[in-house]
Amino acid sequence: xxxxxxxxxxxxxxxxxxxxxxxxxxxxxxxxxxxxxxxxxxxxxxxxxxxxxxxxxxxxxxxxxxxxxxxxxxxxxxxxxxxxxxxxxxxxxxxxxxxxxxxxxxxxxxxxxxxxxxxxxxxxxxxx
Amino acid sequence: xxxxxxxxxxxxxxxxxxxxxxxxxxxxxxxxxxxxxxxxxxxxxxxxxxxxxxxxxxxxxxxxxxxxxxxxxxxxxxxxxxxxxxxxxxxxxxxxxxxxxxxxxxxxxxxxxxxxxxxxxxxxxxxx
Numbered sequence: 001x002x003x004x005x006x007x008x009x010x011x012x013x014x015x016x017x018x019x020x021x022x023x024x025x026x027x028x029x030x031x032x033x034x035x036x037x038x039x040x041x042x043x044x045x046x047x048x049x050x051x052x053x054x055x056x057x058x059x060x061x062x063x064x065x066x067x068x069x070x071x072x073x074x075x076x077x078x079x080x081x082x083x084x085x086x087x088x089x090x091x092x093x094x095x096x097x098x099x100x101x102x103x104x105x106x107x108x109x110x111x112x113x114x115x116x117x118x119x120x121x122x123x124x125x126x127x128x
Numbered sequence: 129x130x131x132x133x134x135x136x137x138x139x140x141x142x143x144x145x146x147x148x149x150x151x152x153x154x155x156x157x158x159x160x161x162x163x164x165x166x167x168x169x170x171x172x173x174x175x176x177x178x179x180x181x182x183x184x185x186x187x188x189x190x191x192x193x194x195x196x197x198x199x200x201x202x203x204x205x206x207x208x209x210x211x212x213x214x215x216x217x218x219x220x221x222x223x224x225x226x227x228x229x230x231x232x233x234x235x236x237x238x239x240x241x242x243x244x245x246x247x248x249x250x251x252x253x254x255x256x
Contacts, residue, residue: 028204
C-alpha cells in the first residue's frame with residue numbers, strides 16, 4: 001500500500017523525479033507528471049523512451065515526489081515497475097494527467113509512439 | 129565545464145534530487161541544496177549518510193535541479209563524484225548554502241558527524 005501522505009502528494013499536481021538505470025547501471029533521472037492508486041505510484045511515458053527501455057531491462061526505480069509549493073516537503077519511493085500497460089488505458093490516463101496538470105486533454109500530436117503506464121510497487125517509501 | 133544555464137539554475141536557491149547507487153545497484157534519491165562552480169555541481173552532505181557511503185563505493189550519480197518557480201524548467205546532470213572535501217572548507221560551504229537558502233548560517237547543532245562537499249563532474253548535462 002502507498003502511504004496516505006505520499007498518495008496525496010502524488011495525486012495533487014506535483015512533479016516527480018523518476019530515476020531509472022541505464023544498461024551499465026548508471027542512474028538517469030527525469031522530471032515527470034505522477035499519480036498514484038492505493039498500491040502503486042503511476043508514471044506515464046512512451047515506449048520509445050530510454051526510461052521505458054531501462055525499466056523493461058531492470059525494473060528498479062526511485063521516484064522523488066516534490067510538493068511544488070514547498071520543496072522541503074517531498075517523498076522518496078524506492079520500488080519496482082511491476083506492470084506496464086499501453087493501449088487505450090494509457091491513452092486515457094495521459095489525458096487525465098494532462099487535465100490535472102494543465103487543464104485540458106493531452107495534445108495527440110505530442111505522442112511519438114505509444115503511451116504506457118508504469119505501475120511502481122514500493123519496496124520502501126518515506127515522506128520528508 | 130558546467131553549461132551556463134545549468135550553473136545559474138544550481139547557483140540560485142533551487143533544489144536538486146541527488147541520486148546515488150546502493151550497494152546492490154538500486155537507485156536512491158534525496159532532495160538537497162545545490163551549488164555549482166565552473167566545472168562541477170556541488171552537494172554538501174555528512175560523512176555518516178548512506179548517500180556519502182554510496183558515492184565512496186560507486187561515484188556515479190544523477191542530479192536533477194529544478195527551478196522552484198517553474199518545475200517544467202529543470203536540468204539533469206549525469207556524472208561522477210571526482211572529489212570529496214571535508215573539514216573547514218565543507219563547514220564554511222554549508223554556512224554559505226544555508227545563507228543562500230534560509231538567510232542565516234547553518235545550525236551547528238544540526239551537524240551529526242562531519243560536513244563534506246561532493247564535487248560532481250558531468251558526463252552529460254541537459255537543460256529542459
